[in-house]
Each structure stands twice: as C-alpha cells, then as structure tokens.
Amino acid sequence: MSAPLTTSPIREGMRGFLSRSRSLSLSKGGRRKANSIDDMAERTIISASERRRTGNRIGMSITHVFLFVTLVIAGLGPILWLAKSAITPTQDTIQQPFALWPNGMDWANLSTAWNDIHIDQYFFNTIVIALGAWFTQLFIATTAGYALSVLRPRYAPILNALVLATLFIPGIVLLVPLYLTIVNPPFLPDGANLLNNYLAVWLPMGANAFNILLVKRFFDNLPREVFEAAKTDGAGPFRLFWSVVLPMSKPILGVVSVFAIIAAWKDYLWPMLVLPNPVVQPLSVRLPAVQSQTELDVFLAALAIATLIPIAMFLLFQSVFLRSAGLGGAVKG
Known part of the structure; x- marks a missing residue:
C-alpha cells in the first residue's frame, strides 16, 4: 500500500515565487497601461509646457x-x-432698432398682445397640442423601441428596416394622403372626420420614426444583466418595461420630450390644414394670420410671449443633455 502524496516545501516555495512574480508583472503592466492612458488623455493641440x-x-x-x-x-x-x-414703441423699433429704449419702455404692449390678440386662448391651444403630441410621441417611441430592442421578436429586423425606410420619404409627399385620411378616417361612420379635432395633430405626430430609432439605440446600450436579473425575479414584459427600462432611460426621455414639444410648438402647415377653425388654432398659425392687422410693437410682444415655453423647456431639460444615463432605481420594485 503506497504512502499518501505530500507536497514538498521546495515545491511550495517555487509555487509561491511564481505567483508573486506573476502578480508583480501584472501590476507593472497595469500601471504602464494606466500611465499610457493618462498620457493620451493629456495630449492636446498645445502641450502643457507650451x-x-x-x-x-x-x-x-x-x-x-x-x-x-x-x-x-x-x-x-x-x-x-x-x-x-x-416693450419698445413701434417708432423706436423702426428708427433705432438697436437702441435701448431711447424714449422709455411701453409695458402695455404685453397686456395688449395678451388681451386684444387673444394670446391667452391661442397660448392654451398650443399647450394642449404640445402636451398631446408629447404624450403620443413618447408613448409610441418607448413602446416601439422596447419591442425592437428588448423583446426582440423574430421579425424585429424587418420592422426596424421598415421604420428606417420611412426616414427617406419626404414629408411633403405624405401630406395629401395623410390629409385624406383625416378627412375620411377608417373605422368611423361615413361623413365623420377629424377636422378641428386635436387628434388630427396628435396621431400623425406620434408616428415619428426618428424618435423610435433614437430610443431603440439607447435601449440597445442598456445592460442586459439587469434585464435577466429582473426576469429571474419574475418580472413580466410590462413590469420590466415600467420598473426597469423606463427608470434607466430618463436622459433619452428628456431628449425626446424636448424634441416633441418644440416640434409641436413651431409646426405651422399641418395644424393650419386640419384646424381651420380659429378657435382651436395654435399660436404658430394665428400669429401670422393677425400680423397685418396688428401694430409692430404689439406683434413683437406676442412673439416674445410665444417663445416662453421653448425657453422654459431648454432651461428645464438642459441638464438632461449633459447627464449620462443613470442606473439608479433600475432594480427598485
């Protein structure tokens, strides 16, 4: 019967020496790599000494x-x-356009634009159109991007190609068929149409291929390990979308929100076609219509009021463009 094998002290010493040598070489290699990365990061057009x-x-x-x-x-x-x-009188704006109030300020322009031109009514109409367009674009972009990027059905590449192909179709080409669809929409009784209805503006704006591809690209970069962990915990597709994907996607949601609201705020041609009634028209349609009947100073005051929301949107979401995708709250229940 053979004796049990034992490890000699010499073999143990050699093994320890080799392991220490390997760790030392790895640490030196890591330091050299880190130093090379730092050197590359410090290289600019003008060196530090210059x-x-x-x-x-x-x-x-x-x-x-x-x-x-x-x-x-x-x-x-x-x-x-x-x-x-x-807040400058018309004569001062025409004669001295770059002078700072040579004859004083006229704050009454703002109240006149708000009351006489009914900016308050058109301002409210614009907000309603912008909020509806924001919701439809955000809903369709996130759900379509989630289906193409996370769920990934077998026909996802075909759908992705079809969505991408729509970007190459000029919008003016779709204007006539889209208008005929609004005048005689499907699934509605004969004679019914969506003219003077905000749905006629919201629904076409929701089908935005650029936003869908933008959100899909963002979802593609999300860590799949978090999705697998959520599925292991029993999360279904809706739970995964609502509790995991959306909390990780706040930066792209902010970007899409800004794009949607600003696009709806400045759109002119389509709202003019499908909203012929002045009562429901937005600022972008009504301001050009009343320009010839309004004093220059009052009209400029109305334009200044119309820019408040886009400026507020920029100030509100400017940090979203600079902030990287945060993963905080991704696994919160």
Whole structure:
C-alpha cells in the first residue's frame, strides 16, 4: 500500500515565487497601461509646457473670450432683441432698432398682445397640442423601441428596416394622403372626420420614426444583466418595461420630450390644414394670420410671449443633455 502524496516545501516555495512574480508583472503592466492612458488623455493641440508660456496663454485666453462672446451674440442676440422690442414703441423699433429704449419702455404692449390678440386662448391651444403630441410621441417611441430592442421578436429586423425606410420619404409627399385620411378616417361612420379635432395633430405626430430609432439605440446600450436579473425575479414584459427600462432611460426621455414639444410648438402647415377653425388654432398659425392687422410693437410682444415655453423647456431639460444615463432605481420594485 503506497504512502499518501505530500507536497514538498521546495515545491511550495517555487509555487509561491511564481505567483508573486506573476502578480508583480501584472501590476507593472497595469500601471504602464494606466500611465499610457493618462498620457493620451493629456495630449492636446498645445502641450502643457507650451501652455505655460506667457504668449501662448494670453493668445488662448483671447481666443476663448472671442469665441464665447461670438456664441453668446449669435445664440442669445435674437432672443434678447425680441425681448427688448416687445416693450419698445413701434417708432423706436423702426428708427433705432438697436437702441435701448431711447424714449422709455411701453409695458402695455404685453397686456395688449395678451388681451386684444387673444394670446391667452391661442397660448392654451398650443399647450394642449404640445402636451398631446408629447404624450403620443413618447408613448409610441418607448413602446416601439422596447419591442425592437428588448423583446426582440423574430421579425424585429424587418420592422426596424421598415421604420428606417420611412426616414427617406419626404414629408411633403405624405401630406395629401395623410390629409385624406383625416378627412375620411377608417373605422368611423361615413361623413365623420377629424377636422378641428386635436387628434388630427396628435396621431400623425406620434408616428415619428426618428424618435423610435433614437430610443431603440439607447435601449440597445442598456445592460442586459439587469434585464435577466429582473426576469429571474419574475418580472413580466410590462413590469420590466415600467420598473426597469423606463427608470434607466430618463436622459433619452428628456431628449425626446424636448424634441416633441418644440416640434409641436413651431409646426405651422399641418395644424393650419386640419384646424381651420380659429378657435382651436395654435399660436404658430394665428400669429401670422393677425400680423397685418396688428401694430409692430404689439406683434413683437406676442412673439416674445410665444417663445416662453421653448425657453422654459431648454432651461428645464438642459441638464438632461449633459447627464449620462443613470442606473439608479433600475432594480427598485
């Protein structure tokens, strides 16, 4: 009967030496890789040593200030001029368009635009149209993107190709058939139509292929491990969509929301066609219609009021564009 095998001290020592050597080489390789990454991150057009020179530093500072001032003037200049002209008399705006209130301010322009042009009514109509378009676009984009990216049925590539193909069709080509569909919609009694109905604006805006592909691309980058863990815990498709996917998708939801509301706020041609009754028309349709009958200062005040919502949307969602996709709350029940 043979004796049990035992490990010799020499073999144990060699094994420990090899393991320590391997860990040391790996740590050195990791440090070299990290140093190379840091070096690549620090490489710019102007090196750190050249940036410390007085002439280069002054030139870069002047360039930065010039670019900043140029961007501010190009981006905020028209908005600031409109805000100034909204409370400036007509003669001052025509004679001295860039002067800062040479004959004082006329705050009555805002109240006149609000009451006489009925900006309040058209403002409310625009908000209703924008909210409905926002809901339909967000609902269809998220559900379609979820089906194509997460559920992934067998025919998902075909659907994805069809959605992508619609981007190559000019919108003006679809104008006539879409209008005929609104005039004589399917599944409704003969003689019924959706003219002067906000559904005529909401439903076509909901079918936005760009938003669907945008959301699908975002869903493709979400970690599949979280989905598998949720399915293991017994989450169904609806639970997975509502409690896992949507909480992880706040950045893309904010982007789609901004796109949807601004597109609905500035749309002119389609609301003019399907909403011929002035009572239900938005600001984008009514303001050009009343321009010839309104004083310039009052009309500019009305335009300034119409820009409030887009500016508020930008200020509200500006952090969404810069914030990376947060995974907080993805597994909360």
